[in-house]
Amino acid sequence: MHIQFLGASQEVTGSKYLIQGKAAGIDHCFMVDYGMFQGGKEADSKNSSPLLIDPAKLDFVVLTHAHIDHSGLLPRLCAQGFKGNIYCTPATAALLKIMLLDSAHLQEADHERALRKHLQGRWKGDLPIPLYSTIQAIDCLAQLKTFPFHQVFSPANGIRIEFFDAGHILGSAITAIDIQQHNNQYQRTVFSGDLGMFERPLGNNPELLTNADTIIIESTYGDRLHRKLSDTEDEFVDVLTNTIKHNGNVVIPAFAVGRTQEIIFLLIDLIRRKRLPHLNIWVDSPMATAVTQLTEEYLPQLDQEAQDVYAWYQKNTSKLDLRFVADVEESKALNRVKGGAIIISASGMCEAGRIVHHLKWNLPHRNNAIVITGFQAAGTLGRRLVDQAKIIHLFGKEVPVKASIHTIGGLSAHADQEGLIRWLKGFQSPPKHVYITHGEPNASHLLMKAIQSQLGWEHLTIPQVNTIFPL
Numbered sequence: 199m200h201i202q203f204l205g206a207s208q209e210v211t212g213s214k215y216l217i218q219g220k221a222a223g224i225d226h227c228f229m230v231d232y233g234m235f236q237g238g239k240e241a242d243s244k245n246s247s248p249l250l251i252d253p254a255k256l257d258f259v260v261l262t263h264a265h266i267d268h269s270g271l272l273p274r275l276c277a278q279g280f281k282g283n284i285y286c287t288p289a290t291a292a293l294l295k296i297m298l299l300d301s302a303h304l305q306e307a308d309h310e311r312a313l314r315k316h317l318q319g320r321w322k323g324d325l326p327i328p329l330y331s332t333i334q335a336i337d338c339l340a341q342l343k344t345f346p347f348h349q350v351f352s353p354a355n356g357i358r359i360e361f362f363d364a365g366h367i368l369g370s371a372i373t374a375i376d377i378q379q380h381n382n383q384y385q386r387t388v389f390s391g392d393l394g395m396f397e398r399p400l401g402n403n404p405e406l407l408t409n410a411d412t413i414i415i416e417s418t419y420g421d422r423l424h425r426k427l428s429d430t431e432d433e434f435v436d437v438l439t440n441t442i443k444h445n446g447n448v449v450i451p452a453f454a455v456g457r458t459q460e461i462i463f464l465l466i467d468l469i470r471r472k473r474l475p476h477l478n479i480w481v482d483s484p485m486a487t488a489v490t491q492l493t494e495e496y497l498p499q500l501d502q503e504a505q506d507v508y509a510w511y512q513k514n515t516s517k518l519d520l521r522f523v524a525d526v527e528e529s530k531a532l533n534r535v536k537g538g539a540i541i542i543s544a545s546g547m548c549e550a551g552r553i554v555h556h557l558k559w560n561l562p563h564r565n566n567a568i569v570i571t572g573f574q575a576a577g578t579l580g581r582r583l584v585d586q587a588k589i590i591h592l593f594g595k596e597v598p599v600k601a602s603i604h605t606i607g608g609l610s611a612h613a614d615q616e617g618l619i620r621w622l623k624g625f626q627s628p629p630k631h632v633y634i635t636h637g638e639p640n641a642s643h644l645l646m647k648a649i650q651s652q653l654g655w656e657h658l659t660i661p662q663v664n665t666i667f668p669l
């Protein structure tokens with residue numbers, strides 16, 4: 199068998215891995231994840247370029263989790279002829295129903311907006327073409343087939359798969375794939391998927407696995423150590439308290455899936471522990487609202503602390519005003535709020551969606567604060583803010599950045615270098631090979647050095663995109 203790295207190679211988005219070869223004497227061809235590239239013009243051309251093989255030849259796809267950079271091109275794959283099953287956990291399937299439709303809708307809306315401008319002679323360059331339609335996204339959902347954590351299933355002769363909790367977002371799975379060899383022994387390949395932080399507030403720890411022949415590990419924060427949780431919390435409380443005291447707004451760009459719910463839970467928890475006063479919170483993202491409802495459904499899968507916080511909130515709803523903004527008019531009305539609002543909105547990297555409007559209104563005022571809590575890929579607006587741009591361009595106009603920008607890394611949904619090493623330490627003997635993916639080059643290299651020095655493992659590779667290695 200061979201693995202080909204088709205994305206998330208020396209970058210953080212576009213996760214997709216093609217596995218081909220013989221197992222148990224039969225030819226196999228399947229994909230792990232099929233994500234979208236995000237950030238910059240280059241991403242558009244990479245997303246629309248054809249797959250190296252005929253999609254109809256793929257037997258099945260296994261999905262680690264629902265984030266668009268891992269799942270976002272699935273409707274396109276299905277529309278191009280892939281007819282097999284897409285295996286994932288039940289919570290991932292529930293999230294995909296929301297996320298893939300949202301993704302299709304955003305692309306269609308972008309196209310329609312550009313077309314209108316084009317007809318008025320106000321559009322320069324090529325029109326954005328949707329990668330797939332809403333109908334194609336709905337069709338693709340019919341190919342999902344779910345298995346819960348720890349239930350071994352066999353998608354094809356000679357292949358067994360098991361999902362383990364990755365503690366990253368709802369339903370996120372570390373995926374172990376056992377492939378039968380000529381001697382009838384099984385070789386195990388483990389995909390970390392995206393790994394959550396250990397001892398993160400309100401989330402499960404990533405499960406430890408004990409054996410693997412090959413590991414494919416993410417390295418988003420392979421170069422970083424998150425601040426201690428208590429420091430992170432202090433920092434977050436300081437920003438909120440100071441901004442509200444000076445009658446500013448706090449704008450928090452957040453991924454609608456995972457991050458928004460964590461921030462809501464954290465804010466409730468901080469009020470519960472009397473670290474923050476009564477707050478006016480607006481969650482302005484229809485998808486975040488839908489996912490928050492889903493999170494309530496899946497509450498029993500979250501840790502005890504999350505359940506306690508939720509139970510407290512149900513009894514103390516008057517301690518905060520938590521509003522979910524439904525329509526666009528209500529969202530626009532938020533632009534008139536001059537102070538005292540906590541606005542959580544998507545997209546997480548500030549590339550699209552309602553957050554862009556909130557930034558336009560809130561960035562030019564020095565009383566306001568922007569709190570960045572998630573990873574910002576190179577080329578995104580979020581990254582330019584983190585890199586302290588003084589002026590940004592929104593809707594064709596210059597917007598001065600006068601609000602304070604705070605990056606609070608300790609709230610990340612990704613394990614830091616220490617967490618990644620801690621997860622690797624769970625393996626009782628060194629694997630034959632480790633491939634480090636899903637990180638910018640420096641992050642991947644520093645994780646590689648840490649694995650060498652702290653674990654003494656050899657045979658580590660940071661694959662280039664499209665390269666092929668034996669499994």
Ligand SMILES: [Zn+2]
Nearest residue numbers: 263265366392
């Ligand atoms: Zn993710």
